[in-house]
Structure formats: structure tokens, C-alpha cells
Amino acid sequence: MRNALRACSRPEPWKRGPVLTALALLLGLLLPLHATIPDVAGLGSLVESVLPWLGVCIPILLAAALWRRSLSAATALLLPAVAWTTLFGGLLPDKSHPGGDLTVATHNVGAAAPVPTARTLAASGADLLALEELTPQATPLYEKTLARTYPHHTVLGTVGLWSKLPLAAARPIDIMNYGPLAATKSAAAELPENRALHTTVTTPDGPLAVYVAHLGSVRLTPRTGFWTASRNIGAAALSRAIATERNPHVLLLADLNGTWDDRAFTDLRTHLHSTQQTSGTGFGFTWPATFPMARIDQILYRGLTPNHSWTLPETGSDHLPVAATLTWP
Numbered sequence: 001m002r003n004a005l006r007a008c009s010r011p012e013p014w015k016r017g018p019v020l021t022a023l024a025l026l027l028g029l030l031l032p033l034h035a036t037i038p039d040v041a042g043l044g045s046l047v048e049s050v051l052p053w054l055g056v057c058i059p060i061l062l063a064a065a066l067w068r069r070s071l072s073a074a075t076a077l078l079l080p081a082v083a084w085t086t087l088f089g090g091l092l093p094d095k096s097h098p099g100g101d102l103t104v105a106t107h108n109v110g111a112a113a114p115v116p117t118a119r120t121l122a123a124s125g126a127d128l129l130a131l132e133e134l135t136p137q138a139t140p141l142y143e144k145t146l147a148r149t150y151p152h153h154t155v156l157g158t159v160g161l162w163s164k165l166p167l168a169a170a171r172p173i174d175i176m177n178y179g180p181l182a183a184t185k186s187a188a189a190e191l192p193e194n195r196a197l198h199t200t201v202t203t204p205d206g207p208l209a210v211y212v213a214h215l216g217s218v219r220l221t222p223r224t225g226f227w228t229a230s231r232n233i234g235a236a237a238l239s240r241a242i243a244t245e246r247n248p249h250v251l252l253l254a255d256l257n258g259t260w261d262d263r264a265f266t267d268l269r270t271h272l273h274s275t276q277q278t279s280g281t282g283f284g285f286t287w288p289a290t291f292p293m294a295r296i297d298q299i300l301y302r303g304l305t306p307n308h309s310w311t312l313p314e315t316g317s318d319h320l321p322v323a324a325t326l327t328w329p
Helices: 002-009 018-030 040-049 051-068 071-076 078-091 114-122 139-146 179-188 229-243 263-269 275-279
Strands: 102-108 128-132 152-156 159-163 167-172 196-203 206-214 219-221 225-227 250-255 297-302 305-311 322-327
Touching: 018 051, 018 071, 018 078, 040 051, 040 225, 040 263, 051 071, 051 078, 071 078, 078 275, 102 114, 102 206, 102 250, 102 297, 114 128, 114 139, 128 206, 128 250, 139 152, 139 159, 152 167, 152 196, 159 167, 159 196, 159 206, 196 229, 206 229, 229 250, 229 263, 275 297, 275 305, 275 322, 297 322
Parallel strands: 102 128, 206 250
Antiparallel strands: 102 322, 128 159, 152 159, 167 196, 196 206, 219 225, 250 297, 305 322
């Protein structure tokens, strides 16, 4: 009799786990509507930086729903599962295909040892090699080690491009001061010298506009939240430069210090495409190198066809190098 009364007093499976059900529905709305999250203290940008990882919550909530025997929570989890698959499922299969006229690579070399790093990168077979976070001490070592493989190169500030093909008209791109963001220009004041360049590569098929950039860092602090001001200034300036680029064939090799889903790159996404999304396998995370959790290093293109995109082995930097092959149209 007591067992029967206890059974009757238990909530039905559809009524169990109301909190789990609410969390599942919230996750299901958060994934497709992330762009509507206010960017107060960088909250919206922070969520978009970890957006793929929100999928980890789905099996955790499912395990909790099964433990609670909550049919409502288990059913509600269909919403985030479908949303996550719609957003990121297309990244998982191998989208590469053979061929390619041009192989390119980019790497934030950071504190990596210059000579072995240069040799590793040269062995990748890249025709164009972009390096970010160069220092006055490391740059001569890269120049000396890469000279035989890459007869052409340009270094402006902390970024450089090494090429097997001739380069012309290299110039810096000011990504630290952008007019519409005048109120926040002081946010970029700490950035060291030049961090972006533009040059033209003479290929057998015609001129190719190449940009190399290292956007400002982001920081997560209790006082400022997710601080992205200098990064956002650079993204806006870079978008403006590429929007006015007359050459229909463009490459951007960059450490963006943000993921491609980040709202800071909304304008940039209207002009360029990601090789990882169109010709890679999986997410291609590049940072931190010891346990990559975000792809903040990008090879972006316009007017070319990507064939393959991949990450290269660790070099001692806290970033992984990335490479891609592309075909001239």
C-alpha cells in the first residue's frame, strides 16, 4: 500500500525535470539567436567565441534527463540538437578535393624558436607564408632561414609575408585607428607599431591582393568583462580596406584573435570566405596549441576556389599554423 501511494505521488514522466527542460529550451534558442545577445561587457562576443562548444551541453543535459526519467527534457533537447547540427554539422565532413594552383600558410609565431619554426613552415610547401607577432630579434633569423626557399619577402612592423613569387607595392594598413570608432581609439594605443600589411603577388594567372594582419588581443577580466575594443577597431579597419580593394582576387592571412562566428567580423564575412569552412575537415581549432579550443587564425579568400585547408604541427608557439591550397578561377 505504501509503495502504491509513493508511486502515485511521483510526477509523471512528462512533468519531471522542469529545470532541465527549461535549460534545454534555452540552449536551443541561444544557438540560433546568438547574434541577438547584447554585447554588454563583451557578453555576445564571448558566447560566439565558444559557440561550437555549447554542443557539449547537449549530452550532459541528456544524461541528466535520463537520470531524472524526464520525457519533457529529453524531447526538448531535440531543439538544441537540430540547431547545433544546422550551424556546425556541415563543418565535420571532409570537404577537400584534389588540385590547387597556390598553397598558402599563416602562423602567429609568438615565442617559437625562429630557426626550427622557419624550417618546419618552409617544409609545408607553401608558396606564400605569412608570419605574425614578429620581433626585432626574431625577424633576421626568419629572413636568413627562409631566404633560400622564399626569394621575395616583406616585413612591416610585426607582420611579414614570404613568397616564392614576386611581390610589389607593399604598404602598411592602419588597423589601430579607425574614424567611426574615434571614441575608442585609445583602446588601441598599447598596440606595437604596424600589425597589418597589403601587397600584390604576381602569379602566372594574374595579380593577387594579399593582406596579412594580426588584430588586437582580447582579455577576460572581472573589471571589464570580455574586453575586445582593440580587436574590434582592427576588424572594422580591415573590413574597410578589403571593401575598397579593386582586385577581385584577394587573400587575407591573419590572426584575428576571434572566431569566424564573432559579431566583430560581420562586415568581413560579406567580403571574404573561410577556407576551413569551405574546404577543411572539422573545426580546425588553432589556439591554444596544446589543447586547441578556438580557430582564431584564418585563411580567408575572394575570387579563388579553395581545395583543401588544414592545420600544421606545433612549433612552440601558442598557436598552430594553418595552411590551404586554392585554385585560380
